[in-house]
Amino acid sequence: xxxxxxxxGYGLSAIGPAIATGMIFAAYISGVARQPEARSxxxxxxxxxxxxxxxxxxxxxxxxxxx
Amino acid sequence: MAGSGAGFVPPSTADFNLPPIIGNNAxxxxxxxxxxxxxxxxxxxxxxxxxxxxxxxxxxxxAGESIYAFVRNDIGEEIIGHEFMRFVPFLxxxxxxxxxxxxxxIVPFLQFPSMSHVSFPYVLAVFSFVIFHAVGVxxxxxxxxxxxxxxxxxxxxxxxxxxxxxxIATFFLVRPLTLSLRLFANMFAGHLLxxxxxxxxxxxxxxxxxxxxxAPFAFAFGIGMTFFEFMVQCLQAYIFTLLTxxxxxGALSDEH
Amino acid sequence: MATGGEEGALxxxxxxxxxxxxxxxxxxxxxxxxxxxxxxxxxxxxxxGGASMYLVWLRFGRK
Numbered sequence: 001x002x003x004x005x006x007x008x009g010y011g012l013s014a015i016g017p018a019i020a021t022g023m024i025f026a027a028y029i030s031g032v033a034r035q036p037e038a039r040s041x042x043x044x045x046x047x048x049x050x051x052x053x054x055x056x057x058x059x060x061x062x063x064x065x066x067x
Numbered sequence: 068m069a070g071s072g073a074g075f076v077p078p079s080t081a082d083f084n085l086p087p088i089i090g091n092n093a094x095x096x097x098x099x100x101x102x103x104x105x106x107x108x109x110x111x112x113x114x115x116x117x118x119x120x121x122x123x124x125x126x127x128x129x130a131g132e133s134i135y136a137f138v139r140n141d142i143g144e145e146i147i148g149h150e151f152m153r154f155v156p157f158l159x160x161x162x163x164x165x166x167x168x169x170x171x172x173i174v175p176f177l178q179f180p181s182m183s184h185v186s187f188p189y190v191l192a193v194f195s196f197v198i199f200h201a202v203g204v205x206x207x208x209x210x211x212x213x214x215x216x217x218x219x220x221x222x223x224x225x226x227x228x229x230x231x232x233x234x235i236a237t238f239f240l241v242r243p244l245t246l247s248l249r250l251f252a253n254m255f256a257g258h259l260l261x262x263x264x265x266x267x268x269x270x271x272x273x274x275x276x277x278x279x280x281x282a283p284f285a286f287a288f289g290i291g292m293t294f295f296e297f298m299v300q301c302l303q304a305y306i307f308t309l310l311t312x313x314x315x316x317g318a319l320s321d322e323h
Numbered sequence: 324m325a326t327g328g329e330e331g332a333l334x335x336x337x338x339x340x341x342x343x344x345x346x347x348x349x350x351x352x353x354x355x356x357x358x359x360x361x362x363x364x365x366x367x368x369x370x371x372g373g374a375s376m377y378l379v380w381l382r383f384g385r386k
Contacts, residue, residue: 047333047384054336
């Protein structure tokens with residue numbers, strides 16, 4: 001079997017954003033479920049949090065290929 | 068360990084390059100025949116389901132109608148809005164075609180998802196790419212459509228140098244690429260996963276007595292993963308159709 | 324747009340971030356290749372990541 005350690009490292013580094021995304025949307029869903037009219041307030045915050053977490057994961061992906 | 072562990076060839080990408088079936092013709096491989104078969108299966112099923120349409124539907128008619136209603140109502144009407152009826156034939160064809168080809172991955176004796184060859188998802192993504200851009204151009208005019216894509220309103224002029232390449236790359240490169248690669252990668256990885264468990268179990272059962280005892284677990288896990296794969300296959304067909312509908316809806320709305 | 328809009332927004336956020344990193348990181352890598360340096364790739368990646376985050380904020384964060 002052949003491969004590079006970069007991808008193992010990327011796999012490890014993807015754990016963090018995965019947990020973060022799960023927690024962001026868990027909080028968003030429970031917030032909307034408790035107070036449906038707060039959706040328009042919560043939605044941009046949830047999306048920006050998702051974008052922040054996802055940016056880290058994609059950084060890892062790009063660096064795993066580049067380095 | 069040396070005697071039993073040696074000789075096992077782990078499944079790799081080489082397992083996806085199947086030899087031609089008819090002579091040396093490079094176009095007569097298994098995926099090509101599976102795609103042709105899927106066209107026959109889909110046509111036969113829906114012709115049979117809609118041939119004798121009754122008010123009180125038979126079981127076959129009910130199955131066909133519920134697939135159609137799912138695509139029309141839950142994907143088409145929900146996402147595209149009031150102009151959805153024009154796009155339902157395309158979305159429906161896309162959904163049934165991808166679903167049938169994906170499910171071939173777990174049908175006994177066929178057992179190869181033709182979408183795990185990247186060229187088929189590429190072609191499908193080209194179709195939806197051309198259609199959603201053509202819809203946008205026809206609706207808003209070429210100049211206005213491109214301007215809407217490339218220039219975000221409400222931004223200082225200097226920032227456009229930074230943002231416009233990203234917008235253009237997103238709409239013309241990343242969208243079709245991620246659309247096709249998502250489907251391809253899911254099918255490829257799923258098939259490889261099943262190969263690992265079944266071939267590994269097959270190798271274990273030929274090993275020494277201790278390994279023979281582990282082999283049933285490998286087979287059981289392989290069977291469990293087959294059901295998991297069925298879920299993934301349906302989900303990927305749905306996601307491909309859903310994203311195509313979302314792109315069309317984005318091209319129709321002129322808010323950006 | 325109802326529930327489908329949220330799902331589409333998530334995929335397009337991912338697309339923006341990915342293409343920002345690819346485009347500006349690619350430009351940085353090209354400059355590196357051209358000048359024989361090593362730090363433009365990092366600058367390009369950070370610039371692309373920042374720019375695409377800004378784009379996500381413009382499209383989904385404000386209002």
